[in-house]
Amino acid sequence: MKRVALLGATGSIGRQTVEIVERNPELELCALAASSSVGELDRIAHEHGVTHVSLAGDPPLEELVAASEPDVVVNAVVGFAGVKATLATLELGIDLALANKESLVAAGPLALRAQERGGGRLLPVDSEHSAAMQCLGDRPVETVEALVLTASGGPFRGRSRVELAQVDVSEALAHPTWSMGPKITIDSATLMNKGLELIEAHYLFGLPYKQLRVVVHPTSVVHALVHYRDGASIAHLGYPDMRVPISYALTYPECAATPCEALDFSQGLTLEFLPPDEDAFPCLRLARAAGEAGGGAPTVLNAANEVAVAAFLDGALPFLGIPETVEQTLARVDAPAVSDLQQLLELDAQARAVAGALTRELVT
Numbered sequence: 001m002k003r004v005a006l007l008g009a010t011g012s013i014g015r016q017t018v019e020i021v022e023r024n025p026e027l028e029l030c031a032l033a034a035s036s037s038v039g040e041l042d043r044i045a046h047e048h049g050v051t052h053v054s055l056a057g058d059p060p061l062e063e064l065v066a067a068s069e070p071d072v073v074v075n076a077v078v079g080f081a082g083v084k085a086t087l088a089t090l091e092l093g094i095d096l097a098l099a100n101k102e103s104l105v106a107a108g109p110l111a112l113r114a115q116e117r118g119g120g121r122l123l124p125v126d127s128e129h130s131a132a133m134q135c136l137g138d139r140p141v142e143t144v145e146a147l148v149l150t151a152s153g154g155p156f157r158g159r160s161r162v163e164l165a166q167v168d169v170s171e172a173l174a175h176p177t178w179s180m181g182p183k184i185t186i187d188s189a190t191l192m193n194k195g196l197e198l199i200e201a202h203y204l205f206g207l208p209y210k211q212l213r214v215v216v217h218p219t220s221v222v223h224a225l226v227h228y229r230d231g232a233s234i235a236h237l238g239y240p241d242m243r244v245p246i247s248y249a250l251t252y253p254e255c256a257a258t259p260c261e262a263l264d265f266s267q268g269l270t271l272e273f274l275p276p277d278e279d280a281f282p283c284l285r286l287a288r289a290a291g292e293a294g295g296g297a298p299t300v301l302n303a304a305n306e307v308a309v310a311a312f313l314d315g316a317l318p319f320l321g322i323p324e325t326v327e328q329t330l331a332r333v334d335a336p337a338v339s340d341l342q343q344l345l346e347l348d349a350q351a352r353a354v355a356g357a358l359t360r361e362l363v364t
Contacts, residue, residue, distance in 0.1 A: 004250065005031035005052075005068050007061055007085055008076030010040045012181045013099045013125065013242060017074050018044060020247045024256055031068035033061055035081070062088030072250060074125070075100040078183050079306050080348055083107050086114075087341065093118035097249035099125035101200045102306075106299045107344055108203040109337070122204065123249040128197055129204055130245035131223035131236030136205060145227040147207055149197055150217035151276065152177045152240075154189040157218060161280045167319045169312065177220040177240045186309045187283075190322050191276060195287020196305075199298050202291055209292050214284060216274040221263070237263060282323045286330065296335035296347045303351035304329035304358075311359040321362045329355045 004021060008014045009032045021027045033054035034041045045053050052068035054061060062084050065073055072095040075082050082100035087107065089096045091114045098104070104111055115122055124130050128149045136144065155174045156164060172189040173182060180188070187193035194214050201212055220240040227233045238244055239261055247258045263269065278285040283305070290297040308325035311317035317325070333351050338344045 002027050002072060002250070003030040003068070003070045004028065005033075005065055005070035005073045006076070007033040007054075007064075007074065007082065008035075008078065008099070009044055010034040010037035011076055011078065013074075013076035013246065016243050017076065017246050017250070018048075020243055020250060020258070021048075023259060024247075024251065026256075027250060030070050031064050033064055033077075035077075061085035065089055065094065066092065070094060072097055072123075074246075074250070075103065076125070078181060080106055080302060083344070084341070086111055090114035090120055090122070091118050093120040095121045095123060095252075097123045097125050097246070099246075101126060101196050102302050104200045104203045105196050106302045106348065107338075107341075108199065108298065110341065110344060112203060121252070123252055124200075124204055125242075125245050125249050126197060126200070127223045127240070127242060127245045129201060129224070130248055132201065132205065132226065134248075135224055135226040135234045135236050139228075141206060143229050144207065144211065145229050146211045146213050147201060147205065148213045148215055148225040148227065149194060149201065150220070150222050150224065150273075151191060151194040151214055152188065152220045153216040153218055153274070153276075154191065156189055156280075157216060159280060161320070164280060164319055169315065172312070172319060176218070178242075182313055183306075183309055186312060186322075187305070190283045190319075191281040192283035192287060192305055192309075192322070192326075194276070195284045196302070198284075198288055199291040209288060214276055216276050218272060218274075221269070222271060222273075239263065283326065286323060286326050290330060293335075295337040296344075297330065299338065299344060299347050300330055300333045300335045300351040301326060303348045304355040307352050307355035308359060317359050317363060321359065324362060325355050325358045328358050 029048040029050050031052035032050050054064045073089045074097045076099040079102050083103050086103035173185050175185050198212050223236050225235040241260045243258050290301040304326040308322040
């Protein structure tokens with residue numbers, strides 16, 4: 001029996017994780033955490049006999065993880081709020097099924113050092129990184145020519161920058177292929193999500209940014225491709241369903257059955273790939289630049305993006321104000337490398353303060 005601590009239990013990933021656990025007799029929930037939805041959290045805890053529960057950070061997630069003694073932690077917390085739990089899990093040597101990409105974006109070097117000390121496994125839950133992990137297998141990194149992450153293009157694929165000036169929140173939340181929470185859905189609409197995934201892939205797989213690429217793939221059937229130095233490419237294909245990477249991370253190194261439909265190639269399948277439009281969607285360019293700059297730049301990028309997305313969702317910032325806020329925050333905040341959690345928290349707070357002021361400036 002594998003004991004699972006689920007952080008972010010009432011969000012999109014959390015609910016699907018509960019479904020996977022319920023369908024697999026080899027898995028059991030031992031801890032639950034959510035920032036809200038107390039009724040739903042109580043229901044899940046009651047149905048699964050879970051006594052280790054955290055609501056809105058009480059008790060802190062890192063304390064919940066230590067007390068519940070899980071075999072694997074699913075970190076599905078949204079945003080920077082998941083960083084402490086990621087670092088604590090890795091320090092304890094517990095396997096981490098990571099759906100909180102911001103942890104590696106904002107604190108990649110700290111996370112890798114914590115993993116090295118603890119010795120647990122870091123298992124990606126993002127569909128693209130789960131796919132990449134399977135395509136890479138145990139092949140030597142020097143045989144890899146490039147790792148390609150696919151992007152659906154979001155709801156605004158094909159629109160020009162001028163056409164994006166007046167889009168509203170409801171349009172941005174209408175993702176064409178995935179059902180996700182509001183923050184990641186907006187990130188997909190701006191292509192920031194793919195930029196964050198570039199940075200995450202850099203830390204997960206140890207590949208330099210020059211070997212990390214993004215293509216737009218509207219149907220989201222191919223989740224990642226790896227080009228090898230012999231000219232061959234390996235791709236991971238499947239219908240867009242987050243239960244697949246969740247199950248793979250929870251049952252790794254096994255590949256358990258999931259309640260997901262398989263592709264039927266006999267009915268025909270057309271695969272289309274396009275280059276991303278970084279003029280209309282500059283967040284992808286900004287993320288790559290922050291990753292390449294290193295130091296604390298990815299931390300600043302993530303903080304500014306979280307502030308800008310929240311302002312957009314609140315109706316206080318136009319859609320194009322998101323990349324503008326991020327770009328100006330990166331320009332205004334000095335971002336040296338951080339060596340510990342306290343420095344990380346201070347840099348994150350500084351970037352959020354600057355970004356918050358910028359969001360107010362951009363609408364006045």
